[in-house]
Amino acid sequence: MTLKLALRNLFRNSRRTALNLMIMAGGYSAVVIFHGFAANILEATRWGAVESQYGHIQIGNQKLWDRDSEDSFLERQLKDPGELKKKIASIEGVRSVSQRQSFYGLVSTGDRSVAAQIVGYEPEIEKEILNETTIIEGESFLKHTDSENRMIAAVGEGLAKSIGAKPGQTLTLIGQTADGGINAIDTEVISVFRTVIQEIDDTTVFVPIETAQKLLDTTTAERVIVKLKEHGMVDLAVPKVRAVLGEGERARVWKELARLYNQTEAFFASQNKVVAAIIFSLIFLSTMSAVSMAVAERTGEIGTLRAIGRRREDVLRLFVMEGGILGFLGSLVGVVLAVIAMAMINRASIPIVLPGASEPIPIKILYVESAFFTALFATVLAAICASYFAARRALKMKIVDCLKYNI
């Protein structure tokens, strides 16, 4: 009966209720859309961090992670990366295991020389690093299958511009060998690439691992990169990987290494909270205003309900119920509004350049299920609290004073 009364009261002033519903729905959908937008950026950042940079798990020598300048190059290396790869490859859920060697050196086209980060990796295994979407000129490493003799390089777009490197040109790589000498090798630039991270494009040269090992005159690797079949398997795989590690070898999870991702995640977490706080405050205030008006209009009715024996808390419950229903209906309309807006935004492919990115990416809003439920909870809660505070004030009035107002 109280529910019936609450529902009918809501539609007494249908224009005001509709306006309030639209405010709630707008706020609800804004929160959900913003969460979906942030989730997409985070998802893209995570994908990039895992697939193009860190893998899910990295294994390196303990001294590599300690970064003690006293340690020699060889002390920071994995001595037998091949054997380690075999052991890890047999762990359930592992999609790929590869080795990498990265170091700073000089790159030169003859006319111009600059310092660069040279990354040696296994192109046959880590196909995601350079693929058809990242190569903007030239061709893939995978077209050069003679892994014993391939002296090839892929240069980041910004770096290529600064030294005038183009596919087909010779690029000399100069670095320090494992025993401290200086070595130089000539490679052929076979591609220019562009990732989503401008810093990589401005500073990095990718080469096959054998090329890097030849330059450094070593068979060791700096780290082994483990990628899993599913992202959610990280927590399960880490202990298994740690169990097969030898002395001095240590595994680290991608999130410990991915600084940009962590910064982005922290930024969006704060921003989501601020946006949600602003929007739910607006919902709170608009509901409070609507319920205050309803309470003022229904003062005589409050007096009547109290006179026929309803307690203060019964009447308060009625108004709170009305607020709760309003919040729930507002959220339902918000769901519809959000889904429509998401579909339209995703279809429109609006380009956006993210900080540090080298090219625009289309805005995409992910459907974050938890955001729908959290926003529903928060909208209903805001409406209930607003109704509570608006109605509580009115219920302090004496019954006889309330009855002076006509229904």
Next chain:
Amino acid sequence: MAEEKKGSEIVAEVRDVKKTYLLGRKDVFALRGVSLSIRKGEVVALAGTSGSGKSTLLNLLGCLDEPSEGMVQVFGVATAGASDQALSQMRADRIGFIFQNFNLIPVLTALENVEYALIDRSMGARERTESAKQALARVGLGDRTDHRPDELSGGQRQRVAIARAIVHKPSLIIADEPTAALDKQTAGEILDLLQAIRREMDVTVIMASHDPLVLSKVDRVVHLSDGKVQDDAGRGAK
């Protein structure tokens, strides 16, 4: 038999009751020391001009307000200092209210308005609906159960209000100017209905009114003037 009953039990009693309101910074005396006893089965009218204190006294007897000084006892319970919960319970269980402007909930039908008075009762929904239908039938509105207040005439609305007031079988009915918003013929019908209900249910009725028609149909008229009892006649002047 009825006369014997009337003398046997005091339903409501006020002793040296004063009631003041603060109007701005000034105290306004609504009641200045009123004493009165109302016995079971009586139909009492509180009469007087506007501002005489009759509505204030009615509110005190209906447990809607508390005296500033003096004692008000309803069914043996002193209302001053009683908790809101206890007074609400008393109103819900033992008192029925009829208002000048009917005070029906506009979004509920006649049946729902009456049913709403039973909401706290430990009875099933079907039993509640049945009781409300019976109450509406008793006031002659058995065929108007699904009508909302704005679809009913003034007299019909007041009948719904009476049904709401009697549905929980109260011992006391408080009526504040029950005929003031009605034409003379309808007012007469409403008063006859109230008298009939009083006889059937053995209920005490206290009304505030200055309508001569009302005063002519009650057992006792208490005239108030300037917050004091001026006259407490055993019978209304017919």
